[in-house]
Amino acid sequence: MPYTYEFPRPALTVDIVAFALAREQIQVMLVRHDSESLGNPWALPGGWVRVDETLGEAARRELRAGTGLTDVFLEQLYTFGGLEPDGCERVVSVAYYALVNLAGRIVQTRPETGDTAWFPIQEPPEMVLYHDSILSMAYERLRGKVRYQPIGFELLPDKFSLRQLQHVYEVILDRKLDKRNFRKKVLSMEFVVALNEIEKDVAHRAAQFYRFDRRKYERLAKKGFQFEI
Amino acid sequence: MPYTYEFPRPALTVDIVAFALAREQIQVMLVRHDSESLGNPWALPGGWVRVDETLGEAARRELRAGTGLTDVFLEQLYTFGGLEPDGCERVVSVAYYALVNLAGRIVQTRPETGDTAWFPIQEPPEMVLYHDSILSMAYERLRGKVRYQPIGFELLPDKFSLRQLQHVYEVILDRKLDKRNFRKKVLSMEFVVALNEIEKDVAHRAAQFYRFDRRKYERLAKKGFQFEI
DNA sequence: CCTTCTTAGTGTGTATTATACACTATTTCA
DNA sequence: TGAAATAGTGTATAATACACACTAAGAAGG
Secondary structure, rough: OOOOOOOOEEEEEEEEEOOOOOOEEEEEEEEEEHHHHOOOOOEEOOOEEOOOOHHHHHHHHHHHHHHHHOOOOOEEEEEEEOOOOOOOOEEEEEEEEEEEOOOOOOOOOOOOOOEEEEEEOOOOOEEOHHHHHHHHHHHHHHHHHHOOOOOOHOOOOOOOOOHHHHHHHHHHHHOOOOOHHHHHHHHHHOOEEEEEEEOOOOOOOOOOOEEEEEHHHHHHHHHOOOOOO | OOOOOOOOEEEEEEEEEEOOOOOOOEEEEEEEOOOOHHHHEOOOEEEOOOOOOHHHHHHHHHHHHHHOOOEEEEEEEEOOOOOOOOOOOOOOEEEEEEEEOOOOOOOOOOOOOEHHHHHHHOOOOOOOOOOOHHHHHHHHHHHHHHOOOOOHHHOOOOOOOHHHHHHHHHHOOOOOOOOOHHHHHOOOOEEEEEEEOOOOOOOOOOOEEEEEEEEEHHHHOOOOOOOOO
């Protein structure tokens, strides 16, 4: 027990809310919590912050360790410092949320086996202590932010069709959008660029692929351009 | 040295960016930093988080201790967990920002004396380590948020004229607004209610006073109303 | 090869909202 | 009593958002 301080210090953790799109729904990644005592509930992936890494590094490390996910969009959400019930250690948790492009990876959305699983955001399982409120806040942030920041692209592969993009927005905002108005708006953004490539192996007219040009977007944003869907 | 842990723990602090409106400018409250060694630079008010208080409580306590301010709008901004240069203790800082209604309190905006002072946001003094980036982020948040949330009212007394309100927006957004369009928009919000009271002791036609009815606002917001200026 | 199925892709008119703009009213003070 | 200062008011035009329905292309199956 070598680490000693003059005043008590709360333990510091990161927790990550990883969102992805699968089966027409937003899914969230959960892991089985260690503590067998509490009926083995689900929890957000997370863990202690080491003293030699930044908070963002800790979040990425924990996400990789818990789920194998890497190279994802990651943004700080909020820091939860509520007091624990008597007798528990004081824990302060810095929550992050991640947007994951599953890009066709096979996703098992029901926790039949294994200790990580994706759950539809509409029907999360019972979760460890405050994780349900972290999850709610993260989803609220996603819904709010997706309209004013180009983060919807993060849930899609690099190449995507406008149909896929519209679908992302329809699922997150939970309402149908008009196809013509949506295309008009998106195609007016010059950082959504058409590729010389179309869909393959579809049983209907193949759609054009597009990609999100982050550089162009950032140049425009610097000039005062306001993204909006 | 009674507090001992199995793994090293970063120290946890809160720092508060307190904004107010004075002399036609946004001002930020700073305090003299303890450490005499570094030429006694300025710092955001803040301090250690105690183990028996929430983060918000710590922020309010530190703000009151450092500046005497109480009952202010306070919202979490971001948690800064960057690594310190070698040899320094690892410190994680949860930053908050506050909006203060000075309501005619006399404000000394130049640090001739005393160890707290308000500085115009445009010309902050030299500050301790990362506090300048916390300040920038807070100001950016304020500018972004003021357009979509009714937080401009927090910088004004309970009773205010539409001129004062417009002035708040003009200062924060750094551009002139059209008086008629501004009034039209604000008066269409039923949570800005006229009082039976007008300005006194002014050398011109006296303006009507209004107040922000938070209850009414929240009822509307729940129904989907989107504040916007 | 022709029909059917499925999704891609396209334009216009209307309603709503944002913007630009200038004068009269009221009060104090000299 | 008039000069100075700010309060308070309405309308026309431009820009944006929204509603809406058909043709095009490719695949599959008879």
